[in-house]
Amino acid sequence: MTSSTLKTRKKKSQPLILLTNDDGIFAPGLEALARELKKKYTVRIVAPESEQSAVGHALTLTQPLRVKEVTKNGRWYGFAVSGTPADCVKLALHELISPFPDILISGINMGPNVGVNVIYSGTVSAATEGAMMGLTSMAVSINAFHTDRFEGAARIASDLTDRLLQTPLPPGVSLNVNVPDLPLSRIKGIRIVRQGTFRFRERFEKRTDPRENIYYWQAGILPPPEEAPDTDHALLSEGYVTLTPISFDLTHYPSLNRLSHLTRKLAVKK
Template identity: 40%
Template sequence: MPKLNILITNDDGIDSPGIWHLWDAVKHLGRVTIVAPEVEQSATALSITTRTPLHVKKRAWDGAEAWAVSGTPADCVKMALSVILDSAPDLIISGINRGANSGRTVLYSGTCGGAIEGALRGIPGIAFSVSDYLKPQFSFTTPYIPKIIEFTRKYPLPEATILNVNFPLYDEAGIKGFKLARQGREYILESPLKREHPTEGSAYFWMGIRFLECHEEEDSDVALLKKGYATAVPVHIGELTHVGHLDAHKTLFEQHF
């Protein structure tokens, strides 16, 4: 297959181990450019920076052009396409994130946000995450990443769709298998921790998070990850309209006024 022009981003920051492992997995596939947040930007989803200036700084990277951006993953993709790159990439890949981005947590995920920003512009995107947040082992995932990319080249993603890939917790026995899955229902709930300012006495909070466990279909990414499978969900971000509600209530709504 022809060599690829690949853009890498993430939300854990340009100095995170996960982005290095992602680059190492794909560096032989073609030209690779890295544009990632200067500091961690987890849970920033598709947010962009509009009220402070963005700084774009070139970073030393063995074998790739690398840039650090003082913003979110979506900012990074915007700066890459508008400022840094001389042409649009063939593929945007994001990660490897520490902690799973399964179920409806994709709505919070900066890792997925970077891939989605490209998909909005017609550029295929893949988001990669590992389930272990505290002590992630990225190296066991890297042999599979080129295979996943190869599959998307053979069977291209539909327009306005990203592939959201999650690897299970590390097991010495290996990954149980790979599943093209449906998105699960689990998502993040708040778990606020209240504190008081030591001199002023005013309250402040650490948000804290917990996961709302839902009934999951057996073919969902959440259920399959717990069984030791790696999952890939084609997440469509094009038409967001609930067409059924629109068709059923359009006339009634307009007559209501």
Template identity: 45%
Template sequence: MYILVTNDDGVQSPGLLALRQALDTVGETVVVAPERNWSAASAARTLFDPLRIDPVPMADGRQAFVCSGTPGDCVALALLGFLELRPDLVVSGINIGPNLGNDVSYSGTVAAAREGAMMGVPAIAVSLDGRRHDDFKPAAAYAARLAQAAVRHGLTPEVVLNVNVPRGPIRGVLVTRLGRRIYRDELIVRHDPRGRPYYWLGGGEPEGELTEGTDTAAVAHGYISVTPIHFDLTDQRWLERLQHWRLDV
């Protein structure tokens, strides 16, 4: 198995290193990751500026490749020809912090995996409900097991497996649907020495509705959630409703 490993926290993230080391036990890995943190960049792509990729050592001394662009750029460049071999799987993570529910619309971690899937390579996104100092080994070990299962059972690029691992003891694994995150965003206004305003988008940690069967509930109760997500955002109910709106020109 040949695995492309990437993330959105940057090439020196401890989560990326732990993920690669775990995936090394199941296949050959190559890392192409962004040079800086692109959290909440979603599926941003660089279209009007040149991109660069350079070799760089990771914390364990092994070579990775650092890209000047977004997480999506990293995967696109890798699959469009930077890599001589086409990967069998793309694995993105381990993100520092969860990507639950509607987080997937913002997540650069998930976007990198989706880029792989859109280009025809099965993909997994892995996130940890923790912080930079946390132990990533349990999440990495599970990602390696899931990678093996994905290839063995024929995961297709029609879906991305979005994996979230709880902090603390893990009670098990649940296959879930996306839940709903509750954001507590606020606009923070400050002023520079000349009196001009500048702004921070801040707020407390988001919470999640704990509806049974959702990823938000699973992680809150100590379970790893595995959620298959796909690209068809069509609301099937509204397809029928809109037929009655008399939208003809």
């Protein structure tokens, strides 16, 4: 491939799967996922050129997005983008991948994306962006910050892909998948669960540089599970794969009527 022929084609007999992540194009989780999916599908990778963890749904608006073609072992591997995961999805669907993919998968992320932490997640935001653009999308994460055990999560993602191709998600909905860092034989099962309220505890390390200037490293602490047993964090911690359908509609519908008193006697017309 050359920079003048960035658009790619799929084999007519195979669904086209778009892969991205927030750990960067050289992340082992992404490579394991691509390797597994290529057994059955046409796979195209458009991922950040460097790690973009916890960038959320950020977009690059103040500088250009640059695309590089990446090869591995002498073979074409994917597109590396100088932007965020959401940038990668937008650019892939508008410029780099043709025809429109059948499914988008973001991952496999190093570290869980559960509870309110999904708000910060570039992995989950990439899947959300896919759903916003009308594409069946899922985010896949493993419950470990240091591991080389991605094969099980890749197998689970492949099986879920089979099912989502048969029965796509509702419009505007993406699937947040979290997998225990365990051999497949030790995983207890799969549960469809709600998102919990778990979050990392804030902690900052205060340091001083050689010029006596103070600076801080943000270092969140992972607390033990303290949630109701039907949440993503609790069941993931017990050894279950968790599936949580999520939406980019952040409206709290029960409050629409409850807050009507706020509009009374305001200096504007209703």
